[in-house]
Amino acid sequence: MADTKEEAKKESTCKVVEMRNAEDWSTRGINADTAGNYTFAIDALSKSIELNPDEPLTYYNRGIVYDRIGQYELAIEDFNTFLSMEPHDVDAFYNRGRTFVNLGQYKNAIADFNRVIFLDPEYSEAYNNRGVVYDSMGQYKRAIEDYNEAIRLKPDLARAYCNRGGVYFKQGNNRLGCIDAKTAYELGDNELLEWARTKGFLV
Structure with a gap:
């Protein structure tokens, strides 16, 4: 034991x-x-x-x-x-x-x-x-x-604005896409804004 x-x-x-x-x-x-x-x-x-x-x-x-x-x-x-x-x-x-x-x-x-x-x-x-x-x-x-x-x-x-803006651009709604791109940029995500500029949507 x-x-x-x-x-x-x-x-x-x-x-x-x-x-x-x-x-x-x-x-x-x-x-x-x-x-x-x-x-x-x-x-x-x-x-x-x-x-x-x-x-x-x-x-x-x-x-x-x-x-x-x-x-x-x-x-x-x-x-x-x-x-x-x-x-x-x-x-x-x-x-x-x-x-x-x-x-x-x-x-x-x-x-x-x-x-x-x-x-x-x-x-x-x-x-x-x-x-x-x-x-x-x-x-x-x-x-x-x-x-x-x-x-x-x-x-x-920021990423949600970037993603939503991307959909707006796909739908041809460039105005709303640009608004979301700028908002995302202000929140620290510039990816969509840079893309929009290369496409001529922003000046």
Whole structure:
């Protein structure tokens, strides 16, 4: 009996050490991601998962890094694992939706953005990114509706003005396109304004 207790104690101690090491590797991975050292970030987060496969956040963080480096399928796998453990996390649905956009899987992206909006109706970026999907699909009316809602929720969301202005230009409504381009510029996004100038819409 004494041997059994001693073995259980050793096993418990080893588990604690592994958990601490997993946390340490996770922290290293996050710091490496922040520093732009994505290869080490992936390696460190993978080591953390190896030591503690039951920590959801590590999968999420590794998914973010995979998305940054264009490994979209691997990012989706990690977001799926995280969401199987944390099924109501709006940020995970949002980031998986963005990754689906990068893969051109618009139906899946819309489903994820819909889920975000259902869980958090004030999530302005979800409307903006769903608008991007509708825009890409040529559904301009829906895109503008989503950009309008994103702007209503967050009036300083420069990218939403830029995106909406782009749709206006596609529709031939250059006046409204220019207004949004100027607003986006004032908020720090000059992409649409520069494009409009090259096309002769602005002087």
